[in-house]
Amino acid sequence: MRLPAWLSQHLAALRALLVLSALLGIVYPLLMVGIGRIPGLSGRADGSLIDKDGHPAGSRLIGQAFTDADGNPLKQYFQSRPSAAGDGYDPTSTSASNLGPENVVDTLGEGGRQSLLTQVCARSKAIGDLEGVDGGRPYCTPGGVGAVLAVFHRDGATGPVTRVVSLNEACPAEPFVATYGGVTVECATPGDDYAKGVVTPVRGGAADRPVVPADAVTASGSGLDPHISVAYARLQVNRVAAARGMSPADAQKLIDRYTTERLLGFVGAQGVNVLQLNLALDAAHPVRG
Known part of the structure:
Protein backbone atom coordinates (compact mmCIF):
# COMPACT_ATOMS: atom_id res chain seq x y z
CA MET A 1 0.00 0.00 0.00
CA ARG A 2 1.38 3.30 -1.05
CA LEU A 3 1.44 6.00 1.61
CA PRO A 4 -0.05 9.41 0.96
CA ALA A 5 2.42 11.95 -0.37
CA TRP A 6 2.14 14.18 2.65
CA LEU A 7 2.88 11.28 5.02
CA SER A 8 5.87 10.13 2.93
CA GLN A 9 7.30 13.61 3.07
CA HIS A 10 6.91 13.80 6.84
CA LEU A 11 8.52 10.38 7.33
CA ALA A 12 11.42 11.35 5.09
CA ALA A 13 11.90 14.53 7.08
CA LEU A 14 11.79 12.55 10.33
CA ARG A 15 14.41 10.09 9.04
CA ALA A 16 16.65 12.97 7.99
CA LEU A 17 16.22 14.58 11.42
CA LEU A 18 17.16 11.38 13.22
CA VAL A 19 20.18 10.66 11.01
CA LEU A 20 21.54 14.23 11.19
CA SER A 21 20.91 14.39 14.96
CA ALA A 22 22.91 11.19 15.42
CA LEU A 23 25.73 12.31 13.12
CA LEU A 24 26.05 15.93 14.26
CA GLY A 25 24.86 15.56 17.85
CA ILE A 26 26.64 12.35 18.83
CA VAL A 27 29.13 10.97 16.28
CA TYR A 28 30.79 14.25 15.33
CA PRO A 29 31.26 15.54 18.93
CA LEU A 30 32.66 12.18 20.03
CA LEU A 31 35.00 12.16 17.04
CA MET A 32 36.29 15.62 17.95
CA VAL A 33 36.77 14.57 21.59
CA GLY A 34 38.67 11.50 20.41
CA ILE A 35 40.92 13.57 18.16
CA GLY A 36 41.50 15.95 21.07
CA ARG A 37 42.80 13.01 23.15
CA ILE A 38 45.51 12.13 20.61
CA PRO A 39 48.98 12.58 22.16
CA GLY A 40 50.36 15.94 21.09
CA LEU A 41 46.90 17.47 20.73
CA SER A 42 45.40 16.84 24.16
CA GLY A 43 47.21 19.78 25.77
CA ARG A 44 45.82 22.21 23.23
CA ALA A 45 42.35 20.73 23.52
CA ASP A 46 42.48 21.31 27.29
CA GLY A 47 43.40 24.98 26.87
CA SER A 48 47.20 24.83 26.63
CA LEU A 49 47.42 24.98 30.43
CA ILE A 50 50.74 25.28 32.23
CA ASP A 51 51.14 23.59 35.60
CA LYS A 52 53.17 24.82 38.56
CA ASP A 53 53.57 22.56 41.60
CA GLY A 54 50.75 20.37 40.34
CA HIS A 55 48.27 23.21 39.88
CA PRO A 56 47.33 25.19 36.74
CA ALA A 57 49.25 28.47 36.65
CA GLY A 58 47.52 29.71 33.52
CA SER A 59 47.37 29.18 29.79
CA ARG A 60 50.19 29.86 27.36
CA LEU A 61 47.50 31.35 25.08
CA ILE A 62 46.03 33.90 27.53
CA GLY A 63 47.90 36.75 29.18
CA GLN A 64 47.63 37.61 32.86
CA ALA A 65 48.67 40.34 35.26
CA PHE A 66 51.69 40.07 37.55
CA THR A 67 50.70 42.65 40.13
CA ASP A 68 50.02 42.90 43.85
CA ALA A 69 46.61 43.33 45.49
CA ASP A 70 46.68 47.07 44.76
CA GLY A 71 47.50 46.57 41.09
CA ASN A 72 51.15 47.60 41.40
CA PRO A 73 53.66 45.69 39.24
CA LEU A 74 55.64 43.00 41.06
CA LYS A 75 59.26 43.94 40.42
CA GLN A 76 60.45 40.33 40.32
CA TYR A 77 58.27 39.53 37.31
CA PHE A 78 58.18 40.59 33.69
CA GLN A 79 55.02 42.57 33.03
CA SER A 80 52.42 41.78 30.37
CA ARG A 81 50.98 44.30 27.95
CA PRO A 82 47.79 46.15 28.97
CA SER A 83 44.39 44.51 28.56
CA ALA A 84 40.95 45.96 27.84
CA ALA A 85 39.17 42.60 28.27
CA GLY A 86 36.85 43.00 31.26
CA ASP A 87 38.94 43.72 34.33
CA GLY A 88 41.95 42.47 32.39
CA TYR A 89 42.68 39.26 30.43
CA ASP A 90 39.11 38.02 30.91
CA PRO A 91 38.41 35.39 28.20
CA THR A 92 34.67 35.76 28.78
CA SER A 93 34.88 39.47 27.95
CA THR A 94 37.52 39.59 25.25
CA SER A 95 37.52 42.98 23.55
CA ALA A 96 39.46 46.10 22.69
CA SER A 97 38.78 49.58 24.05
CA ASN A 98 37.34 50.71 20.68
CA LEU A 99 39.07 54.07 21.16
CA GLY A 100 40.72 55.48 18.03
CA PRO A 101 43.66 57.79 17.32
CA GLU A 102 41.43 60.87 17.39
CA ASN A 103 40.36 60.14 20.97
CA VAL A 104 42.63 62.71 22.63
CA VAL A 105 40.40 64.70 25.02
CA ASP A 106 39.69 63.47 28.56
CA THR A 107 36.36 63.77 30.32
CA LEU A 108 37.32 65.55 33.55
CA GLY A 109 35.59 65.54 36.89
CA GLU A 110 33.75 62.87 38.84
CA GLY A 111 33.02 59.84 36.70
CA GLY A 112 35.36 61.16 34.01
CA ARG A 113 37.10 59.01 31.44
CA GLN A 114 40.63 59.11 30.10
CA SER A 115 41.15 59.45 26.39
CA LEU A 116 43.23 56.87 24.53
CA LEU A 117 46.05 59.42 24.31
CA THR A 118 46.11 59.97 28.07
CA GLN A 119 45.97 56.22 28.72
CA VAL A 120 49.05 55.78 26.55
CA CYS A 121 50.82 58.75 28.17
CA ALA A 122 50.06 57.56 31.72
CA ARG A 123 51.21 54.03 30.99
CA SER A 124 54.40 55.24 29.35
CA LYS A 125 55.26 57.50 32.29
CA ALA A 126 54.53 54.72 34.81
CA ILE A 127 56.73 52.25 32.92
CA GLY A 128 59.49 54.84 32.60
CA ASP A 129 59.38 55.42 36.37
CA LEU A 130 59.35 51.66 37.06
CA GLU A 131 62.23 50.83 34.74
CA GLY A 132 64.29 53.97 35.37
CA VAL A 133 64.13 55.17 31.77
CA ASP A 134 62.63 58.09 29.88
CA GLY A 135 58.90 57.43 29.62
CA GLY A 136 58.21 60.49 27.49
CA ARG A 137 56.30 60.29 24.22
CA PRO A 138 55.23 62.80 21.58
CA TYR A 139 51.95 64.57 22.45
CA CYS A 140 52.30 63.67 26.15
CA THR A 141 52.84 66.08 29.03
CA PRO A 142 55.59 65.44 31.60
CA GLY A 143 52.80 64.58 34.05
CA GLY A 144 51.54 61.73 31.85
CA VAL A 145 48.40 63.10 30.18
CA GLY A 146 47.65 64.04 26.60
CA ALA A 147 49.22 67.36 25.64
CA VAL A 202 51.13 69.64 20.96
CA ARG A 203 53.98 67.35 19.97
CA GLY A 204 56.56 68.55 22.47
CA GLY A 205 60.24 67.62 22.45
CA ALA A 206 60.04 63.86 23.00
CA ALA A 207 62.02 61.55 20.74
CA ASP A 208 60.41 60.18 17.58
CA ARG A 209 61.16 56.63 18.79
CA PRO A 210 60.20 56.45 22.47
CA VAL A 211 62.20 54.25 24.83
CA VAL A 212 59.01 52.51 26.00
CA PRO A 213 57.74 50.27 23.15
CA ALA A 214 54.23 50.61 21.73
CA ASP A 215 53.04 47.20 22.97
CA ALA A 216 53.84 48.25 26.55
CA VAL A 217 51.27 51.05 26.43
CA THR A 218 48.53 49.68 24.14
CA ALA A 219 46.22 46.69 24.54
CA SER A 220 45.86 44.02 21.89
CA GLY A 221 42.65 43.67 19.91
CA SER A 222 41.55 40.67 21.98
CA GLY A 223 42.89 41.92 25.31
CA LEU A 224 44.29 38.41 25.86
CA ASP A 225 47.70 38.57 24.17
CA PRO A 226 50.12 36.39 26.20
CA HIS A 227 53.20 37.81 24.46
CA ILE A 228 55.20 41.02 24.65
CA SER A 229 57.74 42.29 22.17
CA VAL A 230 61.41 41.42 22.58
CA ALA A 231 62.09 45.14 23.03
CA TYR A 232 59.66 45.39 25.98
CA ALA A 233 61.14 42.26 27.57
CA ARG A 234 64.66 43.67 27.29
CA LEU A 235 63.52 46.94 28.83
CA GLN A 236 62.53 45.00 31.98
CA VAL A 237 65.70 42.91 32.32
CA ASN A 238 67.61 45.09 34.80
CA ARG A 239 64.65 45.47 37.18
CA VAL A 240 63.81 41.77 37.24
CA ALA A 241 67.46 40.73 37.58
CA ALA A 242 67.99 43.11 40.50
CA ALA A 243 64.82 41.92 42.28
CA ARG A 244 65.95 38.28 41.99
CA GLY A 245 69.65 38.77 42.64
CA MET A 246 70.63 37.36 39.24
CA SER A 247 72.70 38.74 36.41
CA PRO A 248 71.01 40.58 33.51
CA ALA A 249 72.79 38.18 31.17
CA ASP A 250 71.01 35.19 32.76
CA ALA A 251 67.67 36.97 32.45
CA GLN A 252 68.39 37.68 28.80
CA LYS A 253 69.11 33.99 28.18
CA LEU A 254 65.65 33.11 29.49
CA ILE A 255 64.10 35.76 27.24
CA ASP A 256 65.84 34.18 24.26
CA ARG A 257 64.55 30.73 25.29
CA TYR A 258 60.91 31.84 25.40
CA THR A 259 60.97 34.04 22.31
CA THR A 260 58.68 32.76 19.55
CA GLU A 261 59.66 33.36 15.96
CA ARG A 262 57.58 34.93 13.20
CA LEU A 263 54.86 32.74 11.71
CA LEU A 264 56.26 31.00 8.63
CA GLY A 265 59.40 33.06 9.14
CA PHE A 266 57.97 36.34 7.85
CA VAL A 267 54.46 36.96 9.26
CA GLY A 268 54.15 39.18 12.34
CA ALA A 269 56.96 39.81 14.80
CA GLN A 270 58.89 37.91 17.43
CA GLY A 271 57.20 37.69 20.83
CA VAL A 272 58.05 36.59 24.36
CA ASN A 273 55.54 34.46 26.30
CA VAL A 274 55.34 36.25 29.66
CA LEU A 275 53.83 33.43 31.72
CA GLN A 276 56.34 30.85 30.55
CA LEU A 277 59.20 33.30 31.12
CA ASN A 278 58.09 34.15 34.66
CA LEU A 279 57.59 30.49 35.60
CA ALA A 280 61.08 29.72 34.32
CA LEU A 281 62.41 32.56 36.45
CA ASP A 282 60.68 31.15 39.54
CA ALA A 283 62.21 27.75 38.87
CA ALA A 284 65.76 28.89 38.09
CA HIS A 285 66.08 32.03 40.22
CA PRO A 286 63.45 32.07 42.99
CA VAL A 287 63.03 35.23 45.02
CA ARG A 288 64.78 34.97 48.35
CA GLY A 289 62.35 36.03 51.10
Whole structure:
Protein backbone atom coordinates (compact mmCIF):
# COMPACT_ATOMS: atom_id res chain seq x y z
CA MET A 1 0.00 0.00 0.00
CA ARG A 2 1.38 3.30 -1.05
CA LEU A 3 1.44 6.00 1.61
CA PRO A 4 -0.05 9.41 0.96
CA ALA A 5 2.42 11.95 -0.37
CA TRP A 6 2.14 14.18 2.65
CA LEU A 7 2.88 11.28 5.02
CA SER A 8 5.87 10.13 2.93
CA GLN A 9 7.30 13.61 3.07
CA HIS A 10 6.91 13.80 6.84
CA LEU A 11 8.52 10.38 7.33
CA ALA A 12 11.42 11.35 5.09
CA ALA A 13 11.90 14.53 7.08
CA LEU A 14 11.79 12.55 10.33
CA ARG A 15 14.41 10.09 9.04
CA ALA A 16 16.65 12.97 7.99
CA LEU A 17 16.22 14.58 11.42
CA LEU A 18 17.16 11.38 13.22
CA VAL A 19 20.18 10.66 11.01
CA LEU A 20 21.54 14.23 11.19
CA SER A 21 20.91 14.39 14.96
CA ALA A 22 22.91 11.19 15.42
CA LEU A 23 25.73 12.31 13.12
CA LEU A 24 26.05 15.93 14.26
CA GLY A 25 24.86 15.56 17.85
CA ILE A 26 26.64 12.35 18.83
CA VAL A 27 29.13 10.97 16.28
CA TYR A 28 30.79 14.25 15.33
CA PRO A 29 31.26 15.54 18.93
CA LEU A 30 32.66 12.18 20.03
CA LEU A 31 35.00 12.16 17.04
CA MET A 32 36.29 15.62 17.95
CA VAL A 33 36.77 14.57 21.59
CA GLY A 34 38.67 11.50 20.41
CA ILE A 35 40.92 13.57 18.16
CA GLY A 36 41.50 15.95 21.07
CA ARG A 37 42.80 13.01 23.15
CA ILE A 38 45.51 12.13 20.61
CA PRO A 39 48.98 12.58 22.16
CA GLY A 40 50.36 15.94 21.09
CA LEU A 41 46.90 17.47 20.73
CA SER A 42 45.40 16.84 24.16
CA GLY A 43 47.21 19.78 25.77
CA ARG A 44 45.82 22.21 23.23
CA ALA A 45 42.35 20.73 23.52
CA ASP A 46 42.48 21.31 27.29
CA GLY A 47 43.40 24.98 26.87
CA SER A 48 47.20 24.83 26.63
CA LEU A 49 47.42 24.98 30.43
CA ILE A 50 50.74 25.28 32.23
CA ASP A 51 51.14 23.59 35.60
CA LYS A 52 53.17 24.82 38.56
CA ASP A 53 53.57 22.56 41.60
CA GLY A 54 50.75 20.37 40.34
CA HIS A 55 48.27 23.21 39.88
CA PRO A 56 47.33 25.19 36.74
CA ALA A 57 49.25 28.47 36.65
CA GLY A 58 47.52 29.71 33.52
CA SER A 59 47.37 29.18 29.79
CA ARG A 60 50.19 29.86 27.36
CA LEU A 61 47.50 31.35 25.08
CA ILE A 62 46.03 33.90 27.53
CA GLY A 63 47.90 36.75 29.18
CA GLN A 64 47.63 37.61 32.86
CA ALA A 65 48.67 40.34 35.26
CA PHE A 66 51.69 40.07 37.55
CA THR A 67 50.70 42.65 40.13
CA ASP A 68 50.02 42.90 43.85
CA ALA A 69 46.61 43.33 45.49
CA ASP A 70 46.68 47.07 44.76
CA GLY A 71 47.50 46.57 41.09
CA ASN A 72 51.15 47.60 41.40
CA PRO A 73 53.66 45.69 39.24
CA LEU A 74 55.64 43.00 41.06
CA LYS A 75 59.26 43.94 40.42
CA GLN A 76 60.45 40.33 40.32
CA TYR A 77 58.27 39.53 37.31
CA PHE A 78 58.18 40.59 33.69
CA GLN A 79 55.02 42.57 33.03
CA SER A 80 52.42 41.78 30.37
CA ARG A 81 50.98 44.30 27.95
CA PRO A 82 47.79 46.15 28.97
CA SER A 83 44.39 44.51 28.56
CA ALA A 84 40.95 45.96 27.84
CA ALA A 85 39.17 42.60 28.27
CA GLY A 86 36.85 43.00 31.26
CA ASP A 87 38.94 43.72 34.33
CA GLY A 88 41.95 42.47 32.39
CA TYR A 89 42.68 39.26 30.43
CA ASP A 90 39.11 38.02 30.91
CA PRO A 91 38.41 35.39 28.20
CA THR A 92 34.67 35.76 28.78
CA SER A 93 34.88 39.47 27.95
CA THR A 94 37.52 39.59 25.25
CA SER A 95 37.52 42.98 23.55
CA ALA A 96 39.46 46.10 22.69
CA SER A 97 38.78 49.58 24.05
CA ASN A 98 37.34 50.71 20.68
CA LEU A 99 39.07 54.07 21.16
CA GLY A 100 40.72 55.48 18.03
CA PRO A 101 43.66 57.79 17.32
CA GLU A 102 41.43 60.87 17.39
CA ASN A 103 40.36 60.14 20.97
CA VAL A 104 42.63 62.71 22.63
CA VAL A 105 40.40 64.70 25.02
CA ASP A 106 39.69 63.47 28.56
CA THR A 107 36.36 63.77 30.32
CA LEU A 108 37.32 65.55 33.55
CA GLY A 109 35.59 65.54 36.89
CA GLU A 110 33.75 62.87 38.84
CA GLY A 111 33.02 59.84 36.70
CA GLY A 112 35.36 61.16 34.01
CA ARG A 113 37.10 59.01 31.44
CA GLN A 114 40.63 59.11 30.10
CA SER A 115 41.15 59.45 26.39
CA LEU A 116 43.23 56.87 24.53
CA LEU A 117 46.05 59.42 24.31
CA THR A 118 46.11 59.97 28.07
CA GLN A 119 45.97 56.22 28.72
CA VAL A 120 49.05 55.78 26.55
CA CYS A 121 50.82 58.75 28.17
CA ALA A 122 50.06 57.56 31.72
CA ARG A 123 51.21 54.03 30.99
CA SER A 124 54.40 55.24 29.35
CA LYS A 125 55.26 57.50 32.29
CA ALA A 126 54.53 54.72 34.81
CA ILE A 127 56.73 52.25 32.92
CA GLY A 128 59.49 54.84 32.60
CA ASP A 129 59.38 55.42 36.37
CA LEU A 130 59.35 51.66 37.06
CA GLU A 131 62.23 50.83 34.74
CA GLY A 132 64.29 53.97 35.37
CA VAL A 133 64.13 55.17 31.77
CA ASP A 134 62.63 58.09 29.88
CA GLY A 135 58.90 57.43 29.62
CA GLY A 136 58.21 60.49 27.49
CA ARG A 137 56.30 60.29 24.22
CA PRO A 138 55.23 62.80 21.58
CA TYR A 139 51.95 64.57 22.45
CA CYS A 140 52.30 63.67 26.15
CA THR A 141 52.84 66.08 29.03
CA PRO A 142 55.59 65.44 31.60
CA GLY A 143 52.80 64.58 34.05
CA GLY A 144 51.54 61.73 31.85
CA VAL A 145 48.40 63.10 30.18
CA GLY A 146 47.65 64.04 26.60
CA ALA A 147 49.22 67.36 25.64
CA VAL A 148 46.12 68.84 24.03
CA LEU A 149 44.97 72.46 23.93
CA ALA A 150 41.65 74.08 23.08
CA VAL A 151 42.64 77.15 21.08
CA PHE A 152 40.01 79.87 20.73
CA HIS A 153 40.32 82.33 17.83
CA ARG A 154 38.66 85.66 17.41
CA ASP A 155 36.87 84.55 14.24
CA GLY A 156 36.03 80.98 15.22
CA ALA A 157 38.67 78.76 13.64
CA THR A 158 40.80 81.62 12.29
CA GLY A 159 42.12 84.96 13.36
CA PRO A 160 44.18 85.94 16.41
CA VAL A 161 44.24 83.60 19.40
CA THR A 162 42.10 84.94 22.24
CA ARG A 163 42.12 82.08 24.76
CA VAL A 164 43.91 78.75 25.29
CA VAL A 165 42.95 75.91 27.66
CA SER A 166 44.91 72.73 28.45
CA LEU A 167 42.03 70.28 28.04
CA ASN A 168 43.45 67.33 29.98
CA GLU A 169 44.84 69.21 32.98
CA ALA A 170 42.16 70.02 35.53
CA CYS A 171 42.51 73.09 37.73
CA PRO A 172 44.43 73.87 39.85
CA ALA A 173 47.10 72.07 37.78
CA GLU A 174 49.79 74.16 36.14
CA PRO A 175 49.53 73.71 32.34
CA PHE A 176 52.38 71.95 30.58
CA VAL A 177 53.06 75.10 28.51
CA ALA A 178 52.82 78.62 29.87
CA THR A 179 51.76 80.36 26.67
CA TYR A 180 50.52 79.51 23.19
CA GLY A 181 50.26 82.03 20.38
CA GLY A 182 51.19 84.74 22.81
CA VAL A 183 48.27 83.91 25.14
CA THR A 184 48.56 82.47 28.65
CA VAL A 185 47.38 78.85 28.82
CA GLU A 186 44.68 78.08 31.39
CA CYS A 187 43.96 74.83 33.22
CA ALA A 188 40.62 73.17 32.49
CA THR A 189 37.62 73.48 34.78
CA PRO A 190 35.64 70.20 34.90
CA GLY A 191 32.18 70.66 33.45
CA ASP A 192 33.01 73.75 31.38
CA ASP A 193 32.28 73.68 27.65
CA TYR A 194 35.33 74.13 25.43
CA ALA A 195 33.69 72.88 22.23
CA LYS A 196 34.23 76.19 20.42
CA GLY A 197 37.99 75.87 20.76
CA VAL A 198 40.12 74.17 18.11
CA VAL A 199 41.49 70.91 19.56
CA THR A 200 45.25 71.18 19.10
CA PRO A 201 47.63 68.37 20.13
CA VAL A 202 51.13 69.64 20.96
CA ARG A 203 53.98 67.35 19.97
CA GLY A 204 56.56 68.55 22.47
CA GLY A 205 60.24 67.62 22.45
CA ALA A 206 60.04 63.86 23.00
CA ALA A 207 62.02 61.55 20.74
CA ASP A 208 60.41 60.18 17.58
CA ARG A 209 61.16 56.63 18.79
CA PRO A 210 60.20 56.45 22.47
CA VAL A 211 62.20 54.25 24.83
CA VAL A 212 59.01 52.51 26.00
CA PRO A 213 57.74 50.27 23.15
CA ALA A 214 54.23 50.61 21.73
CA ASP A 215 53.04 47.20 22.97
CA ALA A 216 53.84 48.25 26.55
CA VAL A 217 51.27 51.05 26.43
CA THR A 218 48.53 49.68 24.14
CA ALA A 219 46.22 46.69 24.54
CA SER A 220 45.86 44.02 21.89
CA GLY A 221 42.65 43.67 19.91
CA SER A 222 41.55 40.67 21.98
CA GLY A 223 42.89 41.92 25.31
CA LEU A 224 44.29 38.41 25.86
CA ASP A 225 47.70 38.57 24.17
CA PRO A 226 50.12 36.39 26.20
CA HIS A 227 53.20 37.81 24.46
CA ILE A 228 55.20 41.02 24.65
CA SER A 229 57.74 42.29 22.17
CA VAL A 230 61.41 41.42 22.58
CA ALA A 231 62.09 45.14 23.03
CA TYR A 232 59.66 45.39 25.98
CA ALA A 233 61.14 42.26 27.57
CA ARG A 234 64.66 43.67 27.29
CA LEU A 235 63.52 46.94 28.83
CA GLN A 236 62.53 45.00 31.98
CA VAL A 237 65.70 42.91 32.32
CA ASN A 238 67.61 45.09 34.80
CA ARG A 239 64.65 45.47 37.18
CA VAL A 240 63.81 41.77 37.24
CA ALA A 241 67.46 40.73 37.58
CA ALA A 242 67.99 43.11 40.50
CA ALA A 243 64.82 41.92 42.28
CA ARG A 244 65.95 38.28 41.99
CA GLY A 245 69.65 38.77 42.64
CA MET A 246 70.63 37.36 39.24
CA SER A 247 72.70 38.74 36.41
CA PRO A 248 71.01 40.58 33.51
CA ALA A 249 72.79 38.18 31.17
CA ASP A 250 71.01 35.19 32.76
CA ALA A 251 67.67 36.97 32.45
CA GLN A 252 68.39 37.68 28.80
CA LYS A 253 69.11 33.99 28.18
CA LEU A 254 65.65 33.11 29.49
CA ILE A 255 64.10 35.76 27.24
CA ASP A 256 65.84 34.18 24.26
CA ARG A 257 64.55 30.73 25.29
CA TYR A 258 60.91 31.84 25.40
CA THR A 259 60.97 34.04 22.31
CA THR A 260 58.68 32.76 19.55
CA GLU A 261 59.66 33.36 15.96
CA ARG A 262 57.58 34.93 13.20
CA LEU A 263 54.86 32.74 11.71
CA LEU A 264 56.26 31.00 8.63
CA GLY A 265 59.40 33.06 9.14
CA PHE A 266 57.97 36.34 7.85
CA VAL A 267 54.46 36.96 9.26
CA GLY A 268 54.15 39.18 12.34
CA ALA A 269 56.96 39.81 14.80
CA GLN A 270 58.89 37.91 17.43
CA GLY A 271 57.20 37.69 20.83
CA VAL A 272 58.05 36.59 24.36
CA ASN A 273 55.54 34.46 26.30
CA VAL A 274 55.34 36.25 29.66
CA LEU A 275 53.83 33.43 31.72
CA GLN A 276 56.34 30.85 30.55
CA LEU A 277 59.20 33.30 31.12
CA ASN A 278 58.09 34.15 34.66
CA LEU A 279 57.59 30.49 35.60
CA ALA A 280 61.08 29.72 34.32
CA LEU A 281 62.41 32.56 36.45
CA ASP A 282 60.68 31.15 39.54
CA ALA A 283 62.21 27.75 38.87
CA ALA A 284 65.76 28.89 38.09
CA HIS A 285 66.08 32.03 40.22
CA PRO A 286 63.45 32.07 42.99
CA VAL A 287 63.03 35.23 45.02
CA ARG A 288 64.78 34.97 48.35
CA GLY A 289 62.35 36.03 51.10
